[in-house]
Amino acid sequence: MRKSLWVLMAAAFVDMLGFAMVFPQLPYYATRLGAQPWLIGPLVASFSIAQLASSPVWGRVSDRYGRRPVLLIGLFASALAFLVFGFATSIWLLFLSRIVQGAGGGTTGVIQAYVSDATDPSQRARGLGWISASTSAGVMIGPAIGSLAFGRWGPEGPGIVAATFCLVNVLFAWRYLPESKPDHAHEAPKRSIRAAVWHVVTRPTAPAPRLIWIYAVGMGAFTSMTAVVALYLQFRFAIDERTIGWVFLYIGALSVIMRALVLGWLVDRLGETRVMRLGTLLLVAGLALYPIPTTIWMAALVIPLVPVGAALLFPSVTALASHHADPKELGQTMGVQQAFGGVTRVLAPLWATAVYQFLGPADPFFVASGIMAFVSLLAFQVPYAARVAEAAPAD
DSSP: OHHHHHHHHHHHHHHHHHHHHHTTTHHHHHHHTTOOHHHHHHHHHHHHHHHHHHHHHHHHHHHHHOHHHHHHHHHHHHHHHHHHHHTOOSHHHHHHHHHHHHHHHTTHHHHHHHHHHHSOGGGHHHHHHHHHHHHHHHHHHHHHHHHHHHHHHOTHHHHHHHHHHHHHHHHHHHHHOOOSOGGGTTOOOSSOHHHHHHHHHHOTTSHHHHHHHHHHHHHHHHHHHHHHHHHHHHHHHOOOTTTHHHHHHHHHHHHHHIIIIIHHHHHHHHOHHHHHHHHHHHHHHHHHHTTOOSSHHHHHHHTTHHHHHHHHHHHHHHHHHHHTSOGGGHHHHHHHHHHHHHHHHHHHHHHHHHHHHHTOTTHHHHHHHHHHHHHHHHHTTSOOOSOOOSOOOOO
């Protein structure tokens, strides 16, 4: 299982590498094609809309037929999306690339279910942290490669290079990624997708639904920041598509260190619940302080609070949610969590870019900090448990 986890980490790294190569470029490409700032929000949100629609379906399919085929389909869809991005000549082709990539990105819950299959419950947060570290490494390196590809080959460069990486990734995963739980094939989940979603809506204080809400609302606050950060850095520090990659390199390095080296150590000593709470508090502080620095060197001292907080919050809350999921519905539960996160990722760029344009560049960060303060209240209502020995439904 440890060998399988390493293979999955490599696949997750390359997939996120391609995503991170093109995402920081998206606002610049959109404005070059004539889009107003308010249209960038829907463009960013289109990824999440597609992910929202596909996540529960992919999770249920993976519970029934296995994780491996679903992951391969998602990786191939990403490769197609990057090619469309590279050759887009209109804003609508950019929308198409985001939608196709979002459909492929709906397999995030399947990756989380794979990790839960392959790790002991006591090590689940650590395993999810390793996967997150792999994706963070992609975030760290990808933007810099995207900026270099843009400078070397022009607007088509980032999309073509990202698609090439993804196609290599498909071949690698096809050859070396085994099925995480072969004996679960053809076992249908007990509840339908509609019933699982309705359970989260109608019982928000039950253990798993509460954790799903914490994940979703926290992800919305975090996404609102990412939707406007490139525009804000350009406004405040004159950072453009040739230099934005280095900012993301810095953020990604912090995320990798936290998720690969620090997260597991903290969970062993504090437990998943306390680590989750600490992550929410760091995000509240980081978002509130983001607009304060007046020089890039001052910003370099504030920026780490956001990736550090995210590195602690999201793997911990996902691990806690997986403990409360029925093993036969693990993929579906992770998919439903991603769907609720997708709703907030759809809404966040819409309001964040509108607030940026009509109220001011700093205001989205203050609003996001307020949302995270609400998430911290939810997190502190989760009962502390040092360790969950069995993965079993508790709601």
